[in-house]
Amino acid sequence: MITTAKPGRYGEFGGQYLPETLMPAVAELEAAWLDARADTDFQNELARVLHDWVGRPTPLTDAPRLARAVGLARVLLKREDLAHTGAHKINSAVGQALLAKRMGKHRVVAETGAGQHGVASAAACALLGLECVVYMGTVDARRQHANVFRMKLLGAEVREVDAGSRTLKDAVNEAIRDWVTNVRTTYYLLGSAIGPHPYPAMVRDFQAVIGREAREQALALLGGLPDVVVACVGGGSNAIGIFSAFLDDPSVKIVGVEAGGEGIASGKHAASIVGGSVGVLHGSRTLVLQDDQGQIRETHSVSAGLDYPGVGPEHAALARSGRVRYVARTDREALDAFALLSRSEGIIPALEPAHAIAELPAIAKDDPSQTVLLCLSGRGDKDLEIVMGEGLVR
Amino acid sequence: MTISTAPTGTARIARAFARARAERRLALVVYLTVGYPDKAATGGLLRAALDGGADVLELGVPFSDPLADGATVQRASEIALRQRVSLTDCLAEATTIVRERDAAVLLMGYANPFLSYRGGLSGFASDAARAGVAGIIVPDLPSEESAEFDAALDPEGLARIDLYAPTTPDDRLARLVPAARGFVYCVSLAGVTGARRALGADVATFVARVRRHTALPIAVGFGISTAEHVGSLRGVADAVVVGSAALDAVSGAPADGRPEALRAFVSTLAAAGKS
Numbered sequence: 001m002i003t004t005a006k007p008g009r010y011g012e013f014g015g016q017y018l019p020e021t022l023m024p025a026v027a028e029l030e031a032a033w034l035d036a037r038a039d040t041d042f043q044n045e046l047a048r049v050l051h052d053w054v055g056r057p058t059p060l061t062d063a064p065r066l067a068r069a070v071g072l073a074r075v076l077l078k079r080e081d082l083a084h085t086g087a088h089k090i091n092s093a094v095g096q097a098l099l100a101k102r103m104g105k106h107r108v109v110a111e112t113g114a115g116q117h118g119v120a121s122a123a124a125c126a127l128l129g130l131e132c133v134v135y136m137g138t139v140d141a142r143r144q145h146a147n148v149f150r151m152k153l154l155g156a157e158v159r160e161v162d163a164g165s166r167t168l169k170d171a172v173n174e175a176i177r178d179w180v181t182n183v184r185t186t187y188y189l190l191g192s193a194i195g196p197h198p199y200p201a202m203v204r205d206f207q208a209v210i211g212r213e214a215r216e217q218a219l220a221l222l223g224g225l226p227d228v229v230v231a232c233v234g235g236g237s238n239a240i241g242i243f244s245a246f247l248d249d250p251s252v253k254i255v256g257v258e259a260g261g262e263g264i265a266s267g268k269h270a271a272s273i274v275g276g277s278v279g280v281l282h283g284s285r286t287l288v289l290q291d292d293q294g295q296i297r298e299t300h301s302v303s304a305g306l307d308y309p310g311v312g313p314e315h316a317a318l319a320r321s322g323r324v325r326y327v328a329r330t331d332r333e334a335l336d337a338f339a340l341l342s343r344s345e346g347i348i349p350a351l352e353p354a355h356a357i358a359e360l361p362a363i364a365k366d367d368p369s370q371t372v373l374l375c376l377s378g379r380g381d382k383d384l385e386i387v388m389g390e391g392l393v394r
Numbered sequence: 395m396t397i398s399t400a401p402t403g404t405a406r407i408a409r410a411f412a413r414a415r416a417e418r419r420l421a422l423v424v425y426l427t428v429g430y431p432d433k434a435a436t437g438g439l440l441r442a443a444l445d446g447g448a449d450v451l452e453l454g455v456p457f458s459d460p461l462a463d464g465a466t467v468q469r470a471s472e473i474a475l476r477q478r479v480s481l482t483d484c485l486a487e488a489t490t491i492v493r494e495r496d497a498a499v500l501l502m503g504y505a506n507p508f509l510s511y512r513g514g515l516s517g518f519a520s521d522a523a524r525a526g527v528a529g530i531i532v533p534d535l536p537s538e539e540s541a542e543f544d545a546a547l548d549p550e551g552l553a554r555i556d557l558y559a560p561t562t563p564d565d566r567l568a569r570l571v572p573a574a575r576g577f578v579y580c581v582s583l584a585g586v587t588g589a590r591r592a593l594g595a596d597v598a599t600f601v602a603r604v605r606r607h608t609a610l611p612i613a614v615g616f617g618i619s620t621a622e623h624v625g626s627l628r629g630v631a632d633a634v635v636v637g638s639a640a641l642d643a644v645s646g647a648p649a650d651g652r653p654e655a656l657r658a659f660v661s662t663l664a665a666a667g668k669s
Contacts, residue, residue, distance in 0.1 A: 017505055017534045019462045021559035021584050024566070163468060169459065176461045181585040183561060280505045280534070281459065293480045294510025295458040 008197025010317035013287075016196040017280045022176075025183045030198040032103045037205065042102065049094055050209065053127065054084045056091075058210075060217035060373075065344040066357075071364035074371040076226065078214045078242060080378060081349065085120045087378030088210060088238045089191055093120035095206035097128050100187035107131045107182065110189040111175040113140055113168035113234070114305035114352070115147025116378055117191030122156035124189075132156040135174040137166040140304045147382055165298040168308045172282050192235025193312035196283030200240075200312050207241025210375060215245040218373055228363055230255040231375035232355040233326065234270065234306035236315040238377035247323060255363065256315060257355045259301035260328030270299035271328040272311040273319045281310040287319070302331035302386065303351035305378075333358040338380065339392040350378035351386070402551050403528030406498040407576050410449040411611040411632065420628060420667030422447055423613055424660055425502060425637030427454035427467060428484045429474030431644065435652065439644060440491045442653035446660025451491065452531065452635065455484045455503025462533040464588025466638035481507050481518070485525045492526030500555065502531040508543070515546035522552055529553030529576055537570050555579050560600045571607035577633065578608055581616045589619035589639045598630045621666035628667065636663060 007030070008014050016026055036042040050056040058079045067075040080088035093110075100108055108130050112118030118134040125132035134151055138160045141148050151158050164170040172195075179188040193203040218226050229246050231239035233256040246252040261269030269275060272287045279288035281296060289297040289309040301307040318324040329337075337357035342348045349357065353376050363372055380387075401409065414421035424443040428436050440451055456474035460467060481503070488499045501522065508530070511518040522530070529552045535543060540554060547554055553576040558567065561584055571578060580601055583594035594600075594617070601612055614627055615635030619642075624634050640656060647655030 015539050016536060017539055018536060019533050019559070020536055020557045021561050021581060023536050023538070024561050024563055164458065164472070173459050173461045177464070177586045180462065183584050280509060282461070283534070288506075290506065290510065292510065292512075293478075294507035295475060296506070 008201065010313045011320060012278070013285050013313035013316040014197060014200065015285050016283060017285065018196050018283045019180055021180050022183060025179070026196055026198065028103070032099060033198055033202050036099055036102055042098065046095055046098055049098070050091070054090050054094060055082065056209065057213045058082050060214060060221065062221070063345050066341060069340060069344050070360040071368050072360060072372055073369050075360065076218060076221070076371070076373045077347070077376045078210060078373065079376055080210060080238060081347070081376050085116070085123050086381065087116040087120065087350065088207060088241065089117040089120035090123065091209055091241070092191065092203050092206035092237060093117065093124040093189060094127070096187070096189045097121070097124035097130060100130060100189065101128050103187065105185060105187035107133070107186045108189050109133045109135065109175050109178045109186055110191060111135045111168065111171035112191065113171070113307055114303065114382060115140070115144040115151070116305060116382070118156070118158070119147050119150045119154065121189050121191070122151040122154035125156065126154045133178065134158050135161050135171040135178070137168060137170050138162045139166040140168065140171070143386060144304055144382055167299070167304070169296065176282070191237065193237045193240045193314065194235040194282060194284060194310060200284065200314055203237050204240045204244055204314065207237050208244045210238065210241035211243065211245025214242055214373060222371060225249055225252055226373040227370040228253045228255060228372045230257065230356050230359055230363065230372060232257050232306060232352045232377060233273070233311060233315060234259065234308050234352065235310070236312040238375050240312060240314055242375040243324060254324040255359060256324050256326045257359045258326060258328040259303055259306035259355060260330040260333070261300040263330055264328055268300035269328065270301040270307050270309065272309060273315060273326040274328045284313045286310055286313040287316045302334060303355065305350070305352040306355065327359060329355045329358040335387060335390050335392060338387060347376070348380035349376055350380050351383045353377045403499065403523065403526050404551055404553055404576060406496070406526070407450060407528040407553070410498040411577060414449055415611070415632065420624060420631065421449040421611065421613070421633035422660070422664050422667055423450040423452055423615070423633055423635040424448040424640050425452040425454055425635060426640060427456060427470035427474055428487050429456060429477050429479030430470035430641065431473060431652070433477050433479060433483070436487050437490055438653045439656055440487065441495070442657040443640070443660050444495055444497055446657040447664025448660055450498045450500065452500045452502045452637070453484050453488055454637070455481055455501055455507055457504040457507055460504060462586055464586040464638060466589065466641050467587050470641050481511055485521055485527070488527050489525040499527050500529050500531055501527055502533070505532050505535050508532065515543060519546040519550040519552055523550035527552065529555055531555045531557065531579065533557060557581050558604055560584055560594065560596055564603060567604055567607050571604060574608055574610055577611040577613050578604060579635070580604055580612055580614050580631070582614050583617055585616065587616050587638055589642055590617040593617060593623055593626065597627070601630050621662045624663050624666040634663070634667065
C-alpha cells in the first residue's frame with residue numbers, strides 16, 4: 001500500500017477537486033464508510049450478501065490449455081465473470097448500496113460505460129429497494145444496448161448522455177451534476193477506483209475481496225504465491241482489488257494492462273498511464289489523456305469499460321513508484337485473446353480482461369516458467385455483437 | 395515586476411463594488427464564455443455587457459468537462475473548444491477590455507487548464523496580472539486543494555474567489571470565509587449553473603449565515619435569470635452574477651443583433667438592481 005501524508009493522497013495524486021456544494025457530502029460519505037467498516041454488523045451483512053446473492057467466493061480456475069497456448073507454465077484465472085451480473089462490479093455496487101441505505105439515502109445515481117457497473121448498481125438497488133438512475137453515454141448505450149435493457153428490467157432509469165464524447169467520461173460528468181443538484185437525498189455510486197477521496201480508497205476496499213480470495217486460493221493450490229499478477233486497467237477497480245493483496249509481496253510481479261486501442265502512436269487509445277500526463281479529472285489529480293491546453297482528449301477502445309481518459313490515483317502512484325508495471329494492448333490483440341480463451345478453456349471473457357490475456361505471451365517471453373494469476377473481471381456475453389464483425393469465427 | 399500607476403485588478407474589483415454600494419444598488423457581475431458564439435464576437439459582447447451596466451466581467455475559460463455547469467455553459471464551452479479557444483486567448487481578451495475600458499475582470503474556469511498553462515501556475519499568475527485580471531474563480535477547486543494556486547496567485551496580487559454553497563455547514567464557513575479576498579461568492583442553490591424559473595427558497599438565510607463571517611461584499615450566483623430575481627436580492631446580497639441567462643440572450647438574437655440584445659438584457663437587470 002502506498003502510504004499517504006493525508007487521507008486520499010497517493011503521493012502527488014488523489015485529492016478532492018470538487019465543487020464546494022459536494023464537499024460536505026464527501027466528508028459525510030467518508031465518515032459513514034469508516035464507521036461501517038468498523039461495524040461488525042455491517043461487515044457481516046455485506047459478507048452474507050456477497051455469499052448468498054453475489055455467489056462468492058468466485059473460483060480460481062487452472063487454465064492449462066491457455067497456459068500452453070501462450071507458452072507459460074501455469075495460468076490461474078480468478079473468475080469474477082462468475083459473480084452475479086457477470087463482472088466484479090457487483091462487489092462494490094452491493095457494498096456501496098448497503099452503505100447508501102445505512103446513510104438514509106433512498107436515491108442512487110451511477111454512471112456506466114460498458115453497462116456492467118450500471119447493471120450491478122441496478123441489481124443492488126433492486127435488492128435493497130433503492131431508487132436507481134444510471135447515466136450512460138449515447139455511444140455506449142448503442143454498443144451495449146442489451147445492458148440498457150437489463151438495467152431497465154431491474155427497475156433502474158437509464159438516462160442517456162448526448163454530450164462530449166458520449167461515453168463513460170460524459171456519463172460521470174452528468175452523474176456528478178445530478179449529485180450536486182440532489183446531494184441531500186442522493187448517493188453517488190461510483191463504479192471505478194477513480195474520483196474524489198474517499199471513492200478510490202472505498203472502491204478498493206470493496207474490491208479487495210477479489211485479492212483476498214485469490215491469494216488464499218493460490219496459496220492452497222500452489223503452496224506459494226504466483227510469480228505474476230495481471231489485470232486490465234480502465235479506471236482500475238478490478239485491478240486494484242486483486243493487486244491490493246500482493247503489493248507487499250516483493251516476489252510478486254504486478255502488471256496492469258491498459259486499452260491500447262489502435263496503438264499508442266495512433267493517438268486513438270485509452271491508456272492514461274502509458275500515454276497520459278498529470279492532470280485533474282473528475283475530482284482527482286491523476287494521469288489523464290489531455291492536450292497541451294489541459295482539455296481532456298477523446299479516447300478510443302473496442303472495450304467500452306476501458307474507454308476512459310483517466311485512471312484511479314492509486315494506480316498513478318503505483319506506476320510512479322514502479323511497484324506495478326503498466327502496459328497497453330491494442331484492440332486487435334484483445335480480440336485475438338478473446339477468441340483464444342474461448343477456444344482453449346471454454347470461457348468467453350469480456351473484452352476488458354481480454355486485454356490482460358493479451359499480455360500473457362509477453363510475460364511468457366520474459367520467463368516461460370512463471371505462474372500467472374489473472375483477474376478475469378467479467379464475462380463476454382455483452383460483447384458478442386461487437387466481436388461478431390471481427391472475423392473471429394471462420 | 396513592473397512599476398505602474400495603473401490600478402491593480404484587485405483594486406478595480408474593490409472600486410466596482412464600492413461604486414455600486416455608494417449608488418445604493420446591486421453590483422452586477424456578467425459571465426460570458428470566451429469564444430462563444432465565436433472567437434471574433436467576444437470583444438464586442440464584453441463591451442456590450444459593460445454598456446448595459448455590468449460592473450464586473452467574468453470571462454469563462456472553456457473546458458472539455460465542465461461538471462459544475464448546466465446545459466447552456468456546457469454548449470458554449472463545446473462551441474468555444476471547437477475553435478480551439480485557449481486560456482491564452484482568454485488572457486488576450488482580458489488585456490484588451492482592461493486597456494480599453496479599465497474594466498474589472500475575473501477569469502472563471504476549471505482547475506486543469508490553469509494547471510496546464512505553459513509556465514505553470516506562476517507563469518499564469520504573472521501573465522494574468524500583466525493582463526490586468528483581478529483574480530480567478532475555479533468551481534472544482536475547494537479550499538482543501540487551493541494551496542498551490544494561492545502560492546502562485548498571492549505574489550501577483552491576484553485573488554482566488556471561493557464559492558460557498560447552501561450545503562456548506564456553519565463551522566466550515568467560520569473557518570474559510572474570513573480568509574476570503576475581493577468578495578464572497580455564494581451559490582444560490584445546490585446544483586449546477588443554468589437559468590431557472592425560481593431562485594432557491596433559502597437564499598436569504600444562506601447569505602445571512604455567510605455575512606456573519608465577513609465584511610466583504612457578497613455576490614449571489616447560479617440560476618439568476620430575470621430582473622425579478624435580481625430585484626428579489628436587493629437588501630439580501632451586494633451583487634448578483636448572471637451567466638447562463640446572458641449566454642441565452644446572446645444565442646437568442648440574430649447574428650448581427652447579439653451585442654445589442656445582450657446590452658438590452660444586461661440593462662434590464664442593472665435597472666432591477668437599482669430600484
